[in-house]
Amino acid sequence: MTSVIQQQAALYTRIFSLGMQNSLVYRWNFLVRAIAGFVPLLGSVFLWKAVFADADHEAFSGYNYHVMMAYFLSLIVLDALTSPVEDDFAIASDIRDGRISQVLLKPINYFTYRVSLFLSSRLVYAAVVCIPVGAMLIFFRDYFDSIPMARTLPYALLAMIGSAFLQFTITYAVAMLAFWLLEIGSVVFIIFSIEFLAGGHVFPLDVLPAPLYAICRWLPFAYEYYFPVGLFLGRIQGDAIWQGFLVQWAWIAFFYLVGQALWRRGLKRYTSVGN
Amino acid sequence: MSRYLHIWLAQMRYSLAREMQFKGNFILWILVEFLWFALQLAFIGVLYFNVKEIAGWSRWQMVLLISTSHLVQQLFQAFVMINCMNLPELIRTGKLDFFLAQPVSTRFLVSTRAFEPGSIVNCLMALIVSAYAAAKIPIPFSVFNITMYLLLIVLGVLVHCSFMMMLMTLSFWMTRAQGFVNAYYNLFQLARLPREAFKGVAGVIFTWFIPMLLVANVPARTLIDGFGWKETSYLVAITAVMFAASGRFFNFGLRHYTSASS
Numbered sequence: 001m002t003s004v005i006q007q008q009a010a011l012y013t014r015i016f017s018l019g020m021q022n023s024l025v026y027r028w029n030f031l032v033r034a035i036a037g038f039v040p041l042l043g044s045v046f047l048w049k050a051v052f053a054d055a056d057h058e059a060f061s062g063y064n065y066h067v068m069m070a071y072f073l074s075l076i077v078l079d080a081l082t083s084p085v086e087d088d089f090a091i092a093s094d095i096r097d098g099r100i101s102q103v104l105l106k107p108i109n110y111f112t113y114r115v116s117l118f119l120s121s122r123l124v125y126a127a128v129v130c131i132p133v134g135a136m137l138i139f140f141r142d143y144f145d146s147i148p149m150a151r152t153l154p155y156a157l158l159a160m161i162g163s164a165f166l167q168f169t170i171t172y173a174v175a176m177l178a179f180w181l182l183e184i185g186s187v188v189f190i191i192f193s194i195e196f197l198a199g200g201h202v203f204p205l206d207v208l209p210a211p212l213y214a215i216c217r218w219l220p221f222a223y224e225y226y227f228p229v230g231l232f233l234g235r236i237q238g239d240a241i242w243q244g245f246l247v248q249w250a251w252i253a254f255f256y257l258v259g260q261a262l263w264r265r266g267l268k269r270y271t272s273v274g275n
Numbered sequence: 276m277s278r279y280l281h282i283w284l285a286q287m288r289y290s291l292a293r294e295m296q297f298k299g300n301f302i303l304w305i306l307v308e309f310l311w312f313a314l315q316l317a318f319i320g321v322l323y324f325n326v327k328e329i330a331g332w333s334r335w336q337m338v339l340l341i342s343t344s345h346l347v348q349q350l351f352q353a354f355v356m357i358n359c360m361n362l363p364e365l366i367r368t369g370k371l372d373f374f375l376a377q378p379v380s381t382r383f384l385v386s387t388r389a390f391e392p393g394s395i396v397n398c399l400m401a402l403i404v405s406a407y408a409a410a411k412i413p414i415p416f417s418v419f420n421i422t423m424y425l426l427l428i429v430l431g432v433l434v435h436c437s438f439m440m441m442l443m444t445l446s447f448w449m450t451r452a453q454g455f456v457n458a459y460y461n462l463f464q465l466a467r468l469p470r471e472a473f474k475g476v477a478g479v480i481f482t483w484f485i486p487m488l489l490v491a492n493v494p495a496r497t498l499i500d501g502f503g504w505k506e507t508s509y510l511v512a513i514t515a516v517m518f519a520a521s522g523r524f525f526n527f528g529l530r531h532y533t534s535a536s537s
Contacts, residue, residue: 039462043468050469051326054326054328190306193311
């Protein structure tokens with residue numbers, strides 16, 4: 001039993017390491033992407049400055065300019081560490097081009113295989129962008145002054161791990177549609193837009209009117225972005241913390257099961273020719 | 276000139292026929308762009324729950340700015356962007372040979388080959404939202420201002436066109452320029468913000484050197500406040516300079532093209 005587990009661990013560690021080498025090929029691409037990501041941040045800085053120039057100090061449900069900026073800066077860090085980059089398209093092309101046959105013929109679990117690749121690419125991405133992102137955090141360090149980090153950071157890190165898994169399981173489930181659709185790009189971007197809006201990537205969800213905020217808190221998307229960042233800023237407190245974790249992991253389990261069910265159904269209609 | 280128009284129309288007809296083979300996909304992509312547009316408007320809606328003005332722009336003026344920016348972006352996406360995105364692949368695979376062998380301008384062929392009819396539908400939506408916002412502001416009806424608005428939008432498209440072409444020309448030296456495409460989507464995000472909000476060096480750079488803050492701001496301001504000589508002449512001048520520079524740079528890059536596997 002132990003040796004089976006060891007073998008499995010060695011196998012997926014190897015896949016992880018291969019994934020890392022593969023991702024390193026695109027290090028410049030990663031760097032351009034990370035630096036380009038600062039352009040919208042620049043937009044946010046100026047836009048929110050203008051907004052707060054007009055609003056009362058506490059006009060935004062208790063947000064002031066500094067906390068709002070801390071929110072968007074934390075989102076950039078969260079994205080760098082947890083967001084799947086093109087994993088959906090890679091999975092879809094594996095399915096469409098028949099490359100999953102190679103996995104089917106080996107004692108490899110495709111889900112674990114993709115998780116290994118996802119984690120390895122996140123690690124390389126984080127390593128490449130740590131300098132620009134770190135410089136950004138140092139430059140804007142004043143914005144984090146009022147945040148009780150010693151208390152909130154452990155929760156935020158835990159929620160961040162959940163966020164990575166939630167983002168991945170959603171991505172995986174969506175990519176499974178490639179068994180039925182020739183091109184999944186449009187579906188990916190439709191879901192992406194909903195995740196951005198209802199997940200708190202465009203604005204913190206607690207600036208919404210109470211009924212809308214309440215709805216968003218039950219949807220999975222809030223647990224991708226708003227929940228970890230809200231915990232970090234200390235805006236989610238008390239019972240809401242453990243309730244949040246519960247809902248986050250319930251959604252992870254849900255999307256994992258959906259992904260696996262779609263995989264099994266998809267395999268029944270999968271044909272691979274000439275591989 | 277008429278020959279180029281003829282070629283362009285033929286390429287559009289071909290693209291349209293190709294798009295129509297996948298009708299479901301065609302409709303889904305329209306929905307994607309519409310959702311992103313709606314997302315911007317929702318964001319503005321949330322902002323104006325709490326404030327009355329941002330950098331001197333009222334709610335409906337801001338909606339007009341965003342829909343104008345969306346209109347410029349969709350026109351750009353309809354006619355040019357997809358072609359810019361394909362350039363690195365043409366260079367990498369050596370398929371650019373085919374374009375070089377044609378007796379017309381290579382830059383013209385490369386930048387007009389594909390056309391995205393779905394974006395035209397989204398242009399119409401942006402126009403409807405613009406018109407609605409204009410009525411809400413309210414703006415007095417003036418044929419001159421509307422004509423200028425539309426002409427300035429064309430200039431905005433040309434600015435995007437030239438700048439993105441310059442970026443993609445870098446793929447003559449770099450094999451993978453995909454990162455620039457994502458970078459460009461980020462620049463679009465600046466274009467829909469009010470110019471007045473930007474201060475300091477960033478304001479100067481994105482107004483006078485990479486004029487993202489002019490492409491939608493100038494047409495929207497023209498519609499709201501009437502025609503302004505200063506900004507319009509600058510936009511005309513910088514568009515001309517950028518268009519010429521991107522052509523030069525493309526030809527320069529072309530000299531470094533080595534083809535592949537043929």
